[in-house]
Amino acid sequence: MSLMYQKLTPKQKALTINLDPTIYGTFAEIGAGQETVRHFFRAGGASGTIAKAMSAYDKDFSDAIYGKEVKNRYVTQNRLRKMLRYEVSLIEERISRENNPNRKFFSYANTVTTINFDKTQKGHGWVGIRFQCAENEDYNEIVIHVKFKENDATLQQETLGNLGVNLIFGAFTYYDNPRRLIESLYDDVATDNLEIDMIDFSGPAFSYVDNRLMSLQLVKNGMTDAVIFNSQGNNMLPADILYKKNIFAVRGSFRPVTKVNIDMLKNGIDMFLKDAACTQEQTEILIEITISNLRADGDIDERDFLDRVDILGKLGYTVIISNFSEYYRLIDYFASYTNGNIGVAMGVNNLLMVFDEKYYKNLSGGILEAFGKFFRNGMRVYLYPYKDPESHILLDSSNLKVEENLKELYKYFKLNDRIVDITSYNPEFLEIYSREILRKITSNESGWESQVPEGVAEMIKERGMFGYKEELSFKQFS
Numbered sequence: 001m002s003l004m005y006q007k008l009t010p011k012q013k014a015l016t017i018n019l020d021p022t023i024y025g026t027f028a029e030i031g032a033g034q035e036t037v038r039h040f041f042r043a044g045g046a047s048g049t050i051a052k053a054m055s056a057y058d059k060d061f062s063d064a065i066y067g068k069e070v071k072n073r074y075v076t077q078n079r080l081r082k083m084l085r086y087e088v089s090l091i092e093e094r095i096s097r098e099n100n101p102n103r104k105f106f107s108y109a110n111t112v113t114t115i116n117f118d119k120t121q122k123g124h125g126w127v128g129i130r131f132q133c134a135e136n137e138d139y140n141e142i143v144i145h146v147k148f149k150e151n152d153a154t155l156q157q158e159t160l161g162n163l164g165v166n167l168i169f170g171a172f173t174y175y176d177n178p179r180r181l182i183e184s185l186y187d188d189v190a191t192d193n194l195e196i197d198m199i200d201f202s203g204p205a206f207s208y209v210d211n212r213l214m215s216l217q218l219v220k221n222g223m224t225d226a227v228i229f230n231s232q233g234n235n236m237l238p239a240d241i242l243y244k245k246n247i248f249a250v251r252g253s254f255r256p257v258t259k260v261n262i263d264m265l266k267n268g269i270d271m272f273l274k275d276a277a278c279t280q281e282q283t284e285i286l287i288e289i290t291i292s293n294l295r296a297d298g299d300i301d302e303r304d305f306l307d308r309v310d311i312l313g314k315l316g317y318t319v320i321i322s323n324f325s326e327y328y329r330l331i332d333y334f335a336s337y338t339n340g341n342i343g344v345a346m347g348v349n350n351l352l353m354v355f356d357e358k359y360y361k362n363l364s365g366g367i368l369e370a371f372g373k374f375f376r377n378g379m380r381v382y383l384y385p386y387k388d389p390e391s392h393i394l395l396d397s398s399n400l401k402v403e404e405n406l407k408e409l410y411k412y413f414k415l416n417d418r419i420v421d422i423t424s425y426n427p428e429f430l431e432i433y434s435r436e437i438l439r440k441i442t443s444n445e446s447g448w449e450s451q452v453p454e455g456v457a458e459m460i461k462e463r464g465m466f467g468y469k470e471e472l473s474f475k476q477f478s
Helices: 010-018 035-043 059-066 077-094 153-173 178-184 211-220 238-242 259-276 302-314 327-335 348-354 366-374 404-415 427-431 434-442 456-463
Strands: 023-030 050-054 104-113 124-131 140-148 194-202 226-229 246-251 283-290 318-322 342-347 379-384 419-421
Touching (some): 023 035, 035 050, 077 140, 226 238, 246 327, 283 302
Parallel strands (some): 023 050
Antiparallel strands (some): 140 194
């Protein structure tokens, strides 16, 4: 193993950067002390690396430098990017390239809030770097959002300092290997102490990087439990889109998305909006795919992952990738951001899994503890019927059979309207089965095209998604 791929301590990383005569930049840290630059000062040889280190704690003074923020919110992505770009512009303005050849400029910044005195808010923040890979190249940016888990402000500051060093070192050392760069962010940082729930790469060095795949790495590596990106494929901060919102979600494999999925979603959301007496603008609609679903056939196939989310994005949906195998964990996650109403649309088979006690053996309170989190105030299940392909019996909440010892519990939730049937649906769609569609696609059979939403079949064929291979006609050989 080369030195490049060995895990170095923060001091070793800081010293490595300091001893590189081509790296030169500024540090601007707000909210948790100058914890990152401290490592570079202590490592030695910092005079050739650090142009300036500052902490503009006073809001008036900070506004005088970077400008005022909307609604006086300072711990934001917008504030961080302003800091990064302003500081780089000062270096370019004040340092002559002619007198400093071969220098790669950078600015590192963070704007954070640590745990409060009452320990009711753990703290969070934005951390980023704007840097060059070579003297005459345009700048790149890496921006991350962090959530602190430690219960002591001093410990959080130390964690932030280590993370900052890892980010700077990773930017200059692993810019050509963003997966390795992401992993290195946790060198000397425990995942129990810090959560990274959003990361964004931009610039010429990352022109080939799909930020959705980078988000997937965060969940896959246990750095966060869920990531969200919109229909344009942009990473979204969960707190920004879920805070105080009503939330309606549908979980599935979407391999591929079918007319059943869309029928369930649209009719379910119509009922939810009426029940919650809210508008669609007040509601965040999410399509959820779990990591366990992506791993259904072994290790995660990233091409398959992108195929699914590309189609969902084309249909205009926001996607959440989660590590929540159990539904109650998903609802618990939503409830950490909002006190609004929460609705989940699901099929009969998924509801049967919810009422399967084997999934709750890890909970001291078993299924009752799980249901306390799942069927919390303002949460309702919208059940889509299922037509058995062999018996042709239609299953809904009225004839669903759960285990004998759970029947009364099931009745309780049904009688209290915590489980309601989606009564408005297209009966023709009940004959659509996603596994049969996938089988036809992979075996190059026809007849599935009419069972997926408009435009999806063309997309699958054009890109060769899900193993689709277009038949070669005689004309193609003539």
